[in-house]
Amino acid sequence: MQDASGNKYISIFKPIDEEPLAVNNPQGLPLSTNGEGLKRGTRVGEGALREIAAYILDHPKTGPKFLSCNEIGSGVPPTVMVQCLHKAFNHPEGFDGSDANIKTGSLQMFIKNHGSCEDMGPRDFPVEEVHKISVFDMRTANADRHAGNILLHKDHETGKIVLIPIDHGYCLPEKFEDCTFDWLYWPQARQPFSQETIDYIKSLDAEQDLAILKFYGLDLSAECARTLRISTMLLKKGAERGLTPFTIGNIMCRETLNKKSIIEEIVHDAQNSMLPGTSETVFLESVSRIMDAALDKILM
Structure with missing residues (x-):
């Protein structure tokens, strides 16, 4: 979307009904038969909510922010839910300018950039820039982090490079099957976290995050909330043991398409150890014990 002059991009609007596999998706993709999105553990029509959740959860080093806060965390651009009317959107049944043509979706600020990491x-790329995105992706169990959705801005005077993460419609999934982190293959991922980043990770609180999302009207499903709790737990335990983003990220990502990741195995083992009707608190305590054993084995 451009400003009134038509010479400057200011925002990007993503209508809910035009998401991949949704009823009005402009790519002509077939509709989802079971409501699941392109990534396992996500649902068609929830991408906009995840985009907003990603912005809210992108805490700066000073702690959780309000939507009006100017401080940034990993750099997720400001994102809100809006209603929008325009003939340029996909209207298969025609556009007459009526309320029936109004679209609901996420509106994200356009950030000036010099292309993507592709x-x-x-x-x-500065190590800290890669690490800030790795922390965010692992914490939110991002199922769609590739080099094309990390923008790059280079200051012409200083040469400083800043990485800007976008496209978070597949973060906070219901399960870990499709976690994907392209930065795993970058050399910076094998570098240890700085003390500042370790302190930041220590400050993360999944329960507080869930409360903040609820405050803004984003009440995650029990499955997505569990994902956030477990991914945050892993990130904190891994950082405490001095593990690199590469090691922690590999625990979350599948080695091959049909082989469960370590985090999936941990969750599976915890589920098998529980009796029917077990509380979420007791389940998470079991996950924590099994996770500790798995991490200690990695360190041996």
Whole structure:
């Protein structure tokens, strides 16, 4: 979307009904037969909510922010839910300008950039820039982090490179099956976290995050809330043991399509150890014990 002059991009609007596999998706993709999105553990029509949740959860180092806060965390652009009317959107049944043509979706601020990380090799990316995105992706169990949705901005005077993460419609899934982190293959991922980043990770609180999302009207499903709790738990335990983003990320991502990841195995083992009717608190305590054993084994 452009400003009134038509010379400057200011925002990006993503209608809910035009998401992949949704009823009005402009790519002509078949409709989802079971409500599941392109990524396992996500649902068609929830992408906009996840985009907003990603912005709310992108805490700066000073702690959780309000939507009007100018401080940034990993750099997720400000994102809100809006209603929008325009003939350029996909209207299969025609556009007459009536209320029936109004679209609901996420509106995200357009950030000036010099392309995406697909356009250049990762060699010159600052370690802290890669780490800030790795922390965010692991914490939210992002199922769609590829180099194309990390924008790059380079200051012409200082040469400083800043990475900007976008497209978070597949974060906070109901399960870990499709976690994908392209930065795993970048050399910076094998570098240890700085003390500042470790302190930031220590400050993360999944229960507080869930309360903040609820305050803004985003009440996650029990399955998605569990994902946030477990991914935050893993990130904190991994950082405490001095593990790199590469090691922690590999625990969350599948080695092959049909082989469960370590985090999936941990969750599976915890589920098998529980009696019917077990509380979520007791289940998470079981996950914590099994996770500790798995991490200690990695460190041996």
